[in-house]
Amino acid sequence: MGVGDVKRRIAEILREVTDEVWARVAWVAVDLTKELIRTGRRKIAVLADDVFQAIGLHKAVAYVKGLLGLIEYPPRSVDVVVAVVATSEGLTRREIGRHRWASHRPIWNMPRDGFIQLYGQIPGGKPPFEEVWRATGGNSKLLGELYKAGWSAEKALREIADERKITAFVKTLRDEERELLRRAVDDPDVLFTREDIPLMERLADLNLIVDALPERDPWFWAGEPPPERDPELGIGRHIAWQTPLHREAVRRALGG
Structure with missing residues (x-):
């Protein structure tokens, strides 16, 4: 199994976009990672962003434990496996934070210099940068929402x-x-x-x-x-x- 096979498998699941489908994608990512390792991939990175909204808070701990299992007990020898799960939910963070096996690092909004670059890439007319900065504080998602809302x-x-x-x-x-x-x-x-x-x-x-x-x-x-x-x-x-x-x-x- 190669990366192309993984993409095709996920694309098949996403043909019907529902909450249940997003939950399936989150769990399938773990299974497909195991398959990639079995077929000889020696360097694996799993990145999951805000998946807990899809799978549910009650399964958040199990999901992170599943990713930990990829690191501690891969199906065959590997060079490195990295799993990064990001969440914006305080409730989920506290639930997972009670366990010692997860390493926590907060991610803040974009620094000013990087945000200026992102702001500069947005086409069309827009408010002055300082106005956008004071509204968003460097939050890239909110910047996108402001853009979609016509500023x-x-x-x-x-x-x-x-x-x-x-x-x-x-x-x-x-x-x-x-x-x-x-x-x-x-x-x-x-x-x-x-x-x-x-x-x-x-x-x-x-x-x-x-x-x-x-x-x-x-x-x-x-x-x-x-x-x-x-x-x-x-x-x-x-x-x-x-x-x-x-x-x-x-x-x-x-x-x-």
């Missing part, structure tokens, strides 16, 4: 609010929690206290914040770490908003 920050804000059900979430909060959230809009680190961890975790589960940021030493990061603090972009020492637009969506839901 309308209002449309992007409504989409974030609808996807995360932010208005409904705010309505569930007690008065003191709403007040804390208002303070967190200006300084997310106010959530980093023992009594406020439940609210912090709920925000992380909604993918509105990134909690428990490690030291800014590059050793602890996959790629360039964020600045120590950047109030304009919503980055604190321990906690950061996913993007400035995520923070703004929460601010509006609070009536601010």
Whole structure:
């Protein structure tokens, strides 16, 4: 089996694009990797991006363990097997993080220089770079969504609010929690206290914040770490908003 066979197998599965199909692709990738090893491939890299939405949180640990099995118990001798799984879901990260066999490295948004290059490749008219940077904080996915929305920050804000059900979430909060959230809009680190961890975790589960940021030493990061603090972009020492637009969506839901 060669790479072409793998591509054809996945293409066959993707002819009918449904949630169940994406889950099958995620698991088939593990099986096909085993087949590649059996047929003599000695260097293998498996890259999976946000597959947990397809396979379900309850299977996330099993999936990562399956990839670990490729590394620890390959079907035949290999030179190297690397498996990298990326997730944007705080809930999934915490679930997997309880186990010692997974090595965790956060990936932050693009650094400014790289983001300038990406911004420069987008065709047609567009807002000034500084405006886009302040809205996205270097998040490439949000940059793409802004482009598809005709550079309308209002449309992007409504989409974030609808996807995360932010208005409904705010309505569930007690008065003191709403007040804390208002303070967190200006300084997310106010959530980093023992009594406020439940609210912090709920925000992380909604993918509105990134909690428990490690030291800014590059050793602890996959790629360039964020600045120590950047109030304009919503980055604190321990906690950061996913993007400035995520923070703004929460601010509006609070009536601010």
